[in-house]
Amino acid sequence: MIRKVATIVAFATGLFMLVQYFLNADIVSLIYRALLDYYQIIFAMTMIVGGITLFLNHARTIAHGQRAGWYSGATIAAILFMIIAALIYGTGADSPYQWAFNNMQAPMQATTFSLLAFFVASAAYRGFRVRSRAAAVLAISALLVLIGRNAFGEMISEYLPQAAGWLLNHPSVAAKRGILIGIGLGSVATALRVILGIERTYL
Amino acid sequence: MTRTNTRRLIFLVVFLGVALPLIFNIDLTHHATPETRQAYTNIESLPDSAIVLVSFDFEASSWAEIKPLAEVLLAHVFARNLRVVGVSLFAEGTTLGEQILAAIAAEKGREYGVDYCYLGYRPQYVAAILGMGESITAEFPADYYGAPTKNLPLFADLHNYDQVNLVISIADGSMPTYWTEYAVAPYGVNLEVALTATMATAYYPYLSSGQISGLLAGLKGAAEYELLLKQAGGGKRGLFAQSVSQVVIMLVIIAGNVADYFRRRKPWK
Known part of the structure; x- marks a missing residue:
């Protein structure tokens, strides 16, 4: 019964969102606006559910005395600190919440992200091997774009940026557009399957 | 050389390739690419007091590049006397967007509520983009600081995308795709994007189709824009370091292939 109701709701909502694009009536606009609001409300609720689940999982890790308990403790302490600081002092420019964000969260994330440069270099050394003609074309294209889009490339020759621009604007765009059209058609097919109740794996 | 030692050597070379240019900064001669010029011209062509909606769609991890x-x-938008409405569709971009918008507005002497405003974050970006197409004040009843948006002078003649002359998505991920699908296609929004360099290639098809009217990519894009705007900034400062690190990556790729070639020539033991 619940599955049938969910399928009917999906069908009605999907059909309405499709049809409303072509209609210009106040009642349609009103329902459309309400559906968008519910979309955001449901999304916000999933964030709360996600937060609680994260908290409970880490609390369980600590309770079981696992080796990663210290990390879980740090996670829970950070979550609680940010929530309590925001509730008590707000999120203004001089608040403890803002201070923690600017001086702890942002630098930590930037540090983790910057480590990618080292792993990319290491992976490039090991993975970018020219062992076939196709691999050679790929490697030469990559090196051309790298040097052509680099300030040194401009200093070496004015043709290098042009060559990189041609690669990005023609072969790359052609391939990417083909992929995008494929994704678009796939999305339409999947959406139709969901609306018509053929695809019910989301239930 | 063992695998571990090779990795350590690569890490050391990358570290020096990034760190040394930051210490010994050198101004590199460079020119603006057609994409950057297009982005610049796009803003230059807007009429006086036109409304620009800037969406801060990035996370703190890419802050250095963004x-x-x-x-x-x-700086360009305020210098052109355009009015700015700031929003964020990423929770983390909310604070950073507010900081940078307030800082540049103060630097240019702009008045909050009249010349610019900041609406903050809305969850679920698809619904937020579509919602603003219907009514921006309904989507954001209050601004980031809690003031009702309908009371802001900026919103006297601003209701939805019809009054917005340009949307700029400053992003480190795929958010411009959603702006294209849910704002450009149904509402005919004029969209310009500023992206991290790694994301830029994904948006060339949208640029060539005209769905995106300007594309600014990475530190080099910022440096090129600073060149057009005739002002010094973080793009120019980072250009030398990024250029050297890219050359290092190229040399690492070449070294890997040379090593592989000689390894394969060795007889099997």
């Missing part, structure tokens, strides 16, 4: 882009774009 900040120069946001700074130079906002």
Whole structure:
């Protein structure tokens, strides 16, 4: 019964969102606006559910005395600190919440992200091997774009940026557009399957 | 050389390739690419007091690369006497967007509520983009600081995308795709994007189709824009370091292939 109701709701909502694009009536606009609001409300609720689940999982890790308990403790302490600081002092420019964000969260994330440069270099050394003609074309294209889009490339020759621009604007765009059209058609097919109740794996 | 030692050597070379240019900064001669010129001309062609909606769609991790882009774009927009409405569709971009918008607005002497405003974050970006197409004040009843948006002078003649002359998505991910699908296609929004360099290639098809009217990519894009705007900034400062690190990556790729070639020539033991 619940599955049938969910399928009917999906069908009605999907059909309405499709049809409303072509209609210009106040009642349609009103329902459309309400559906968008519910979309955001449901999304916000999933964030709360996600937060609680994260908290409970880490609390369980600590309770079981696992080796990663210290990390879980740090996670829970950070979550609680940010929530309590925001509730008590707000999120203004001089608040403890803002201070923690600017001086702890942002630098930590930037540090983790910057480590990618080292792993990319290491992976490039090991993975970018020219062992076939196709691999050679790929490697030469990559090196051309790298040097052509680099300030040194401009200093070496004015043709290098042009060559990189041609690669990005023609072969790359052609391939990417083909992929995008494929994704678009796939999305339409999947959406139709969901609306018509053929695809019910989301239930 | 063992695998571990090779990795350590690569890490050392990359570290020096990034760190040394930051210490010994050198101004590199460079020119603006057609994409950057297009982005610049796009803003230049807007009428006086036109409304620009700037969406801060990035996370703190890419702040180092995004900040120069946001700074130079906002500097240009304010210098052109355009009005700015800031929003964020990423929770983390909310605070950073507010900081940079307030800083550049103060630097240019702009008045809050009249010349610019900041609406903050809305969850679920698809619904937020579509919602603003219907009514921006309904989507954001209050601004970031809690003031009712309908009371802001800026919203006297601003209701939805019909009054917005340009949307700029400053992003480190795929958010411009959603702006294209849910704002450009149904509402005919004029969209310009500023991206991290790694994301830029994904948006060339949208640029060539005209769905995106300008593309600014990475530190080099920021440096090129600073060149057009005739102002010094973070893009130019980072250009030398990024250029050297890219050359290092190229040399690492070549070294890997040379090593592989000689390894394969060795007889099997």
